[in-house]
Amino acid sequence: MQPDSLAVKAVPRPGGSVYRGRFAPSPTGALHFGSLVAAVGSWLRARQAGGSWLLRIEDLDPPREIAGAAQQQIATLAAFGMQSDEPIVWQHQxxxxxxxxxxxxxxxxxxxxxxxxxxxxxxxxxxxxxxxxxxxxxxxxxxxxxxxxxxxxxxxxxxxxxxxxxxxxxxxxxxxxxxxxxxxxxxxxxxxxxxQGISEIVRGADLLDSTPRQLWLQRQLGVAQPDYVHLPLALGPDGRKLSKQYAALPVDAADPLPALRAALGFLGLPAPLLAGAHTPTNLLTAATTRFDLAAIPQLPANVHLRHGMS
Structure with missing residues (x-):
């Protein structure tokens, strides 16, 4: 048995105060706008806290996975200025x-x-x-x-x-x-x-009702409970959640600024607050100092993606 398999009993929140966040996409398609919002929100929380942002690939369901999707997601996140602070974890391993x-x-x-x-x-x-x-x-x-x-x-x-x-x-x-x-x-x-010692989980509100199950599992396994932040969902013009199942347009790694500005606006950071930032790295850096959970609109927002953002 590998030492990793015992860690479920042994890893509390690191130091009680060290921030460790994560983004964990499933490789079932290209990164879409709803996923980008979750990635950006989790990244900003980690950077504001001076902590670590980790990337985990949730490749547990081979029949639903698309060949090459995980590498495409990783490359897209990098183009948007977000890279894992530690080696990427693959759940199939x-x-x-x-x-x-x-x-x-x-x-x-x-x-x-x-x-x-x-x-x-x-x-x-x-x-x-x-x-x-x-x-x-x-x-x-x-x-x-x-x-x-x-x-x-x-x-x-x-x-x-x-x-x-x-x-x-x-x-x-x-x-x-x-x-x-x-x-x-x-x-x-x-x-x-x-x-991984995750201290806070930032993800979409579609996973809110999964959390009590995870809390119960945490109790039964004797592990620490992270904090949770569930972001409002981005909805398409039809009022449905933007997701791969509903053919949401993928964000464009070759032209990341429009989708990144839209994601930051969705999170309560409209363009005027970030004036003068014209690269993904500069945008995220400017957003880090201004990001505030209280400024995020509480109601789901309809997002009309232009082909220029696709």
């Missing part, structure tokens, strides 16, 4: 750490094998609540789930405020390892955030 965490949860009777299919769970609105509906089948590979309590889990988000969720009612026992053998996002993100 971290399976031993996830296996060790799962073994720990099984040993603590918090995780269990499950043969329930989606059809089996239709009567409970797709939620796994209590004993399994399907019987164990040695001929089939099971999924592994985390047992959740009938308990309200809450936290204070740095931007969204108080958020609470009853895991049993709203989520049910959730998957840690899928029947295909892939580790689930919820397990991997908790293990890696602990291993």
């Amino acid at each position: 971290r399976s031993e750490a996830y296996a060790a965490a799962l073994q720990q949860l099984v040993a603590d009777d918090q995780a269990f094998a499950c043969w329930c299919s989606r059809n089996d769970l239709l009567r409970s609105n797709g939620l796994h609540q209590g004993p399994c509906v399907a019987a164990a089948d040695p001929a089939r590979t099971p999924a592994w789930r985390l047992r959740v309590p009938d308990l309200c889990i809450g936290f204070d988000d740095g931007l969204a405020g108080r958020f609470e969720q009853n895991l049993a009612d709203d989520v049910g026992d959730f998957v840690l390892r899928r029947v295909e053998g892939y580790y689930a996002y919820q397990l991997a993100v908790v293990v890696d955030d602990a291993w």
Whole structure:
């Protein structure tokens, strides 16, 4: 077993005050405007705190990944003036750490094998609540789930405020390892955030309702809880979240300034505040001294991307 796989029990927040942030895209397509907003927001928070900004590639789902997308994302971020302060972490290389965490949860009777299919769970609105509906089948590979309590889990988000969720009612026992053998996002993100000593997670509000699951996992694994800031989502002209699933236009690494200015404006830094900055590096440097969470508009914004930003 590699030493990394034990770190989930051993890594607290470094020094209690050292800031470590991260950006963790999935390589399912080119970097789009919504992802750029999250990257810039997380980068600015790290730089304001004089801390580290890390890049992690969440390549856990091979069927959904696009060949070359990760390298394209890394190159695009560099063109926008953002590079990881430490070697990039690739989740596909971290399976031993996830296996060790799962073994720990099984040993603590918090995780269990499950043969329930989606059809089996239709009567409970797709939620796994209590004993399994399907019987164990040695001929089939099971999924592994985390047992959740009938308990309200809450936290204070740095931007969204108080958020609470009853895991049993709203989520049910959730998957840690899928029947295909892939580790689930919820397990991997908790293990890696602990291993890397991430002190604050800045990401899009679409992941707000994932946070209570991650908090519960953190408790069960005995690791430190980071702070959280969930940024408003950029919406397309149709009112839907800008994402690869909805064919959002990719940002242009060859001409980064228009999209970078738009992202900074979305985060409450309109162009007049950054007058005189005409390179990505200068823009980000100027933005670092002026970035303020309180200035970020609280309502989702519609973003109409021009082809000049694509």
